[in-house]
Amino acid sequence: MNTVSSALEPQDGPLVIGRTTLRSRLLVGTGKYATNEQMRDALALSGTDCVTVAVRRVNLVAGEPSLLDYIDRSRYAILPNTAGCFDAKTAIRTAELARELLGSEWVKLEVLGDPRTLLPDPIGTLEAARELVAQGFDVLAYCSDDPRMGVRLAELGVASVMPAGSPIGSGQGVLNPNAIRILLELIDKPVIVDAGVGTASDVAAAMELGVAGVLLNSAVALAREPLRMAAAMRDACRAGRNAFLAGRIERRLYANASSPLEGVVGSRP
Amino acid sequence: MTAAQASVEFLLNGERRSLPAGASVASLIAHLGLRSELVAVECNGAVVRRAEHATRLLADGDVLELVTLVGGG
Numbered sequence: 001m002n003t004v005s006s007a008l009e010p011q012d013g014p015l016v017i018g019r020t021t022l023r024s025r026l027l028v029g030t031g032k033y034a035t036n037e038q039m040r041d042a043l044a045l046s047g048t049d050c051v052t053v054a055v056r057r058v059n060l061v062a063g064e065p066s067l068l069d070y071i072d073r074s075r076y077a078i079l080p081n082t083a084g085c086f087d088a089k090t091a092i093r094t095a096e097l098a099r100e101l102l103g104s105e106w107v108k109l110e111v112l113g114d115p116r117t118l119l120p121d122p123i124g125t126l127e128a129a130r131e132l133v134a135q136g137f138d139v140l141a142y143c144s145d146d147p148r149m150g151v152r153l154a155e156l157g158v159a160s161v162m163p164a165g166s167p168i169g170s171g172q173g174v175l176n177p178n179a180i181r182i183l184l185e186l187i188d189k190p191v192i193v194d195a196g197v198g199t200a201s202d203v204a205a206a207m208e209l210g211v212a213g214v215l216l217n218s219a220v221a222l223a224r225e226p227l228r229m230a231a232a233m234r235d236a237c238r239a240g241r242n243a244f245l246a247g248r249i250e251r252r253l254y255a256n257a258s259s260p261l262e263g264v265v266g267s268r269p
Numbered sequence: 270m271t272a273a274q275a276s277v278e279f280l281l282n283g284e285r286r287s288l289p290a291g292a293s294v295a296s297l298i299a300h301l302g303l304r305s306e307l308v309a310v311e312c313n314g315a316v317v318r319r320a321e322h323a324t325r326l327l328a329d330g331d332v333l334e335l336v337t338l339v340g341g342g
Contacts, residue, residue: 060301066307
């Protein structure tokens, strides 16, 4: 059996977001798993070293196990989000509470427009981003795929711009790859596709555009086999990243033979 | 001492609660049986830092939010 020498394995640099350095370019959410044990195992198989969590009121009935009992903090960076916040003020309060809980100064900022679409509210997002950057947070700003919105966020000093590929949890993949490509040309902050991933090819396609990373949750947690899908996402992220770094060939209208056209048996010299 | 002075009434995550007067944020967390390292506290819109939990006394009418981390994307 032939094995590829590990010395030949292509290398890649880390993903640097503000003051945080990550080895994996896949960021994985911790919501919607059937059990905490399933979540723990899916995170391990995904190869991620950064997981997202939400901030919510405590259950006043004591004794329930904590999510943190299932997340090894020596292995994973924990990125808190402001999911469920529909105005800048609530998102800022949530970020401040997350900082108190985790002792870290970064946040995935979500300011959403309404519960039905969960589309990001651009005005509220800019308002909250400005305040949190001023407070010293590394802000990872969830936003639409409008390139100009990404530019505005980058100008405010966010650590990462995180355009939605498609609506949260919709599984539609990256609907407008051209918008992502334009955004990548306009800003020099890491761009992470956040939301909308449905399956592994969505991750690979996003990474092939040249984004710095992909954040997903539902596509793993709600798959028929979450652990297998976690492994698929790990492989897709690496595949897409390597394909981007390797540089794809031009698309051509006509064929371009891989085998020589000369010297075919019976042909005339 | 009247009954009103013997206890302190406050809103905890939107629910009306009371504790004996002199209760601190730390004693509230202990009373609820919560692990303090998993809880962040906001009082009247401002975070109460962990280092202040023991010394911050609850006052009548305080609006408290106690939060923790849960699964999310």
